[in-house]
Amino acid sequence: MLGTVEISSVSPVFVGRTDELDVLHDALARAHAGEPQALLIGGEAGVGKTRLVEEFTAAAGRAGAVVAVGGCVEIGADGLPFAAFSTALRTLYRELPAELCAAAAGQEEELARLLPELGETGSGGHDEEGVARLFELTARLLERVAAERTVVLALEDLHWADASTRHLLSYLFRTLRAGRLVVLATYRSDDIHRRHPMRPLLAELDRLRTVRRLDLARFSRDEVGRQIAGILAAEPDPAQVDDIFQRSDGNAFFVEELAVAAAEGCRTGLTDTLRDLLLVRVEALPESAQKVARIVAEGGSTVEYRLLAAVARLAEDDLIEALRAAVNANILIAAPSGDGYRFRHSLVREAVGDDLLPGERSRLNRRYAEALEADPTLVPADQRAMRLATYWYHAHDPAKALPAVLDASVQARARHAYSEQLRLLERAMELWDAAPEEVRAGLRLAGYAEAYPECGCDPATTPLRFLDLMAEAACAGRFGGERERALKITKKALRLLEDEHDPLRAAWFWIQRSRLVQSLARGDGRQELATAQELVRGLPPSRVHAEVLTNVANWSMLHEPGPDALAAAEQAVSYARMVSARETELNARLTLGALTVGAGDIEAGLALMEEVRQQAVAEGHAFEAGRAYVNLPNDLESVGRSREAVRILTEGVTYTRRFGLLDSEAWVWGNLAESRFSLGCWDEATEAAAAALRRGQSTKPKGCGAMCLALLALGRGDRAEASRQLAAAHAFFGTHDPMPQQWIVLAHIGLCIAAAEGRHADARAELAAALDAGVPPGTHRYGWPLLLAAATAEADARALPAALPGREEALDRIAAALKRLTTDAPVWHAHEAWVRAELLRAEGRDTTAVWSDVVTAFEPLERPYDLARVRHRLAVALLADGGDDERARATELLRLAHAVAGHLGARPLADAVARVAQRARLPLTAAACPEPAADPVESLGLTSREHDVLRLVAAGRTNRQIAEELFISPKTASVHVSNILAKLGVAGRGEAAAVAHRLGLFPAGSLPVRATG
Known part of the structure; x- marks a missing residue:
């Protein structure tokens, strides 16, 4: 912060902080070894956080590290979106231009939201994954830049950070796993009151074992003495040390101020409060310097020289003299960038700002705003809109403030700073009625049309209305994670629309409400979509109409697939094409393809989904492409084409990671786990399922990963782990939005655990609950494994008296459900034969011929675990027949099954095979087993x-x-x-x-x- 200006009040000797510096240097050494480090430095104002960071970064620079420092910028009561990160990345861009550009290659449009030097910001990509996508790409950028050299990223004054900066820092602290990188942030602990937005972040970071916290304490008396000696360049009088230590209470900054005041003989300056001491030093300046100090205090953390000159309205020589007096008095310093001024310490700025009169504050803000309007080049381009909005707002001029705040909200949206956009839009709604009618009438919809795609309107000529602000605010809240606020805005908008006849607008808000109640676990969103659908019924095609139908079709695909869902998807595609809504069309076609597969027209449905995937990738529709990389292989798996699914999913991991589509990537990992499980690649399936849990931002893809881990644990005989993962999956999915692909699989896992533990009544209850909920058309891929597990459990428990109550009813329900499930693919035809064979086994009527047919059905399929299980069953049947030929064939089947079970680690199957071989005295290896020793x-x-x-x-x-x-x-x-x-x-x-x-x-x-x- 001090730049090159020599300040007598700063001790040239670094005092204390030995332990803290050791921690920082240890972090630097670990980072140099390839282990990224995260540190959080807290302390009260003036305790020495900045000096500690300066000492550490200077040492890191001498050790060869690249140091990038960024500070959170306060403008009045507002923080600039991503200001600290933008400043730090700009430093990296200056220091390592080639490396940073190479690391950002292919994602310049997205990363330009943080670093405009990379190029033009992309206009699209506004969705709920937008923020996560930007954060993931930023993390990858830093990891790549720090791959070959150590980088220290220091972010100061986190207590002023905007919400977007806080969220990005939290993301980095949670996800950085590679690179020679040190990320540290400082904050003022005495500012973090009970309702400060930093408190939740600190609580979250406290739970992360990867984050080290440093809390700077005040100096001891001995350290204060050494600090004063450094300032005065002489040993201080012990009585003076006692006096300053008592008055400063060990606060390093106040020690400086008191030491200088004492050295200058300002005994009268030692007033009852240290805040007064700060003002006394300002008031000792010439009047022109005091005026400049007051102007700088209201301009923000740093004020550019040209902007200061425009606001101060002094002759240039007089301004420079005033600045020199303030700098010589250690009140102001030159900014690190060299083109402006800031207070040496924020405490002095706050004291001067608090001393401004109300009218004086609004007048200064007006002058700032007028100067910036007259010459927009006075401040950096990425700060211009936000600062102008803040100045006009604090000037209490609604006519000027409303347009400026709206312009700033558009800029915030372009940077994915949705929390700041929401706050600005709420400020705009606050100003709306206060602004003159002619000002409101001159506002246009341009910049807000994506929030409410009104059919047939020209955003450049259509007037902006209050409801448009509410629509944009609802989107900002949803995209930025402020869903409660977004829901309140949506409900208020729908109440206002009760007095207006605007079905399209009302339908749009009902879509938002549906999404919000689902994400807030308040319901499944069905009723809200039904209301939206009713509102647009009979209206001409429009973007809203197409969006409603697409959402209805997608909801139905997940909850109630069938003819109605298929019809809605077809109509959505037609409407989207008529109104040229390309993204909506791609989404609707993808849903239509999945529903077509579920309806039995497999090849046509898969071809349509593949066409959508290729077009979305080619046209740069990343969100739609990410969804295609999830849904297409999911449907390939549903018809038993697991190897094809793995090929596309592997490509999908690369694509979704490249574009930072975190939830899509998590879904891809979950589907990959399922397909690898089917193919008998269980170790790889475990890794994929763990990745789904790790990468998912929302809960449902994590639930998918937990279900896969539960199935793997069951296959390996770890019932305790299966139960843990089942409980985790239940928690991830919740109860507010039940879907067949969740409840059927959860019931399947619960049934298997209960059966393995001998809880036959519980197993039957799981089956009954799932069948009562239903297995809709297109979800048979989940129904067949459930029926198989139930039939197997009943067959295994055939001779146990405790299993008799409810047995017949369970068998009847399995048989009835069997008739309703389709067998539109070889894998499900094989499952049907398997379930029927298990039902016969449950009645003691299974035969070699029955199991031979099941094995024959599975042999062409790439399902090694399933094939091993049915081979085991066939071997048992052959041995029951008792012939020599049958024993020979059974031996070979048992050897094959045992080999697969051993390879997979499927202990229950391996044990079952070994028991059969032992009872039948059959060798499980090619060499004959030796005869056992003589029995007594x-x-x-x-x-x-x-x-x-x-x-x-x-x-x-x-x-x-x-x-x-x-x-x-x-x-x-x-x-x-x-x-x-x-x-x-x-x-x-x-x-x-x-x-x-x-x-x-x-x-x-x-x-x-x-x-x-």
């Missing part, structure tokens, strides 16, 4: 097979159950039992079991539990 029971004259039969007799098995366990016929089992009774010399099965227990042939815990797999 052989001393009783029993054969090895009779030993196995005796174990089952001791466990209370019937001859039929023994036959099933050992894959022999009941007759053979009966012969073995008779032989055992004879060899043991007992009359019945009970005595045989008693002999076995008495001799300790089968230790506790070794007796078998009824095997079901």
Whole structure:
């Protein structure tokens, strides 16, 4: 902050802060090793935050780091959007022009919102992902710039930061994972009152283990003494140190002021309050210098020299003399940029500003505004609109303030500074009635037409109305995450529209309300869309009409797919084409393609979706392309074409990341996890699901990732992890907006966990709840796995008495649901055969022929886990037949299934296969298994097979159950039992079991539990 100006009140000796500097230097070393660092430095005003940052950045520069410092800019009560980041990036652009341009390549239009030097800002991209997209691209830019050299990004005065700056800093602190980068920010802790907007950010950052907090304490008496010695260049009198330490209470800035006042003999300046001390030093200046100080205090954190000259209206020599007096008195300093002035410390500025009279403040703001209107080049271009709006607003001139505030809101929107845009629009609504009618009549819709795409209007000639401001504010609130405020504005607008006949405008607001209630978890948005649809019914085609129909079709695709949804999508496409709404048309066609696939016309639907994807990419419609990269592979997966889906999804990860489409990227990762699970790439599926959780900004793609992790945990036998991920998925999805693709899968996972834990009633309850909610047309891809899990659970529990209550009803419901699901793809035809086979197994009527058909259906499909499971079932059926040929074929099937289970880590399947092989005495490797060591029971004259039969007799098995366990016929089992009774010399099965227990042939815990797999 001090530039090159020598100031006697600043100690040339850096005092204290040894521990803090050690932390900062450690962070620099870690960053140099490739581990990005995030630090937050807090302390009261004047405690020495800036001096600490200066010492550290100077040392970092000497160590070879590139240092970029940016400060949050206060203009009156307002902060400039992204000012700190823009300043810092501008420094990087000066220091590393080639590297920064290379890092920004391909995204210049988007990044120009922060750094105008990169080119023209893109006009599109205004949506709920716009802010996240800009933040992600900024993070990637910094990571790339810092890939080969250490970069220190220091952002000062965060307590003045606008909402957009706070959100971007939070995003960087949470997401930076690569690069030799140190990001640090300072803030004034004594300004962070209970309702200060920084408080939620600080609370959030406190929870991040990657962020280090430094809280600067005041100086001790010894440190104050060393500071005074540095200022005076001599050892101070101990009594003077005591006096200054007591009065300053260790605040470094006040120590400086008091030391200088004492050195200059200003004993009269030591008034009761230190704020008065600051004013006394200003009041000691010549009158012209005092005047300039008051002008600078009201102009903002920094005031450019030419702007100051225009406002001060002094002769140039007089102005320079006044500035020299203020600089020599340590009140003002030259700005780091070298083209303006600022107060040496913000506390002095605040004291001078607070001392202005109300009329004086408004007069100064008017002069600033008039000077800037007369010559817009007086301030940097990216600050011009905001500063002019602020000056006119504080000049209390509604006629001038309203147009200026609206211009600033358009600029804020162009930079994706939606929180600031919302605040400006609320200020415009506040000024609306106060502004003269002729001023309001001269305002035009240009710049706001995207918020309300009114059919047939020319924005350049259409007057701007109050409702247009409300529409733009509703969008700003939604895009910027201020959804509660946006919903309040939307509700107020709809109340105003009750007195007007404007169905298009009302329908547009109902669309916004639908989106907001969904995002706020207040409902599913259906009723709001139905109201909008009713409002436009019978009206000529318009953009609003096309938007309504597109939203209705998309909602129906997710909630109630069917003929009505298909008709709405077709009509939406037609209307969007008639009114040349290209983005709406692409969205509607994508929805139409998905609904066409769900209706059974698979090839036509997939072709349409692929066409939309290619066109959206070619035409630069990033949001629509991102949605296509999600939906197209999702539908490819739905018809069993997982490998095609993976190819497009892999490309989609690159595309969505390139354009910063975070939620789209998270959905892509979730779909990739599902397809890789299907293909048997479980480790890669786990990584993809974790990426969906990590990259998602909203909750639903995270819920998708959690569901995939739950299914993977089930496949690997980790029921505890499956339960945790199921609970997480439920929390992510909530209960306000149920969709079949969520409730069916959640019920499937819950049913599997309950069945694995022996909670048969709970498993049946999960099935009943899902079937009661329904499996709509087009959602059979989720219904088949649910029915399969339910049928398998019933078959596994066939011989358990505890599973009998409710069993018949469950089997009947599965059979009835089976008839309603479509089999429009080979994978679902195979699932139908599998479910039917499990139902037969549940009744004890499955056969080798039945399971052979299921295996045949799965063999052409790339579903290794499913194929291994049905091969296991076929092997069991073959062994039950008992022939040598059947045993040979069963051996091969079990080996194949065991190999797949081992590769995937599917422990339950591997264990089930091993149990079958053990009971049937079949080797699971090509080499024959060695014969087991002689059993002690052989001393009783029993054969090895009779030993196995005796174990089952001791466990209370019937001859039929023994036959099933050992894959022999009941007759053979009966012969073995008779032989055992004879060899043991007992009359019945009970005595045989008693002999076995008495001799300790089968230790506790070794007796078998009824095997079901």
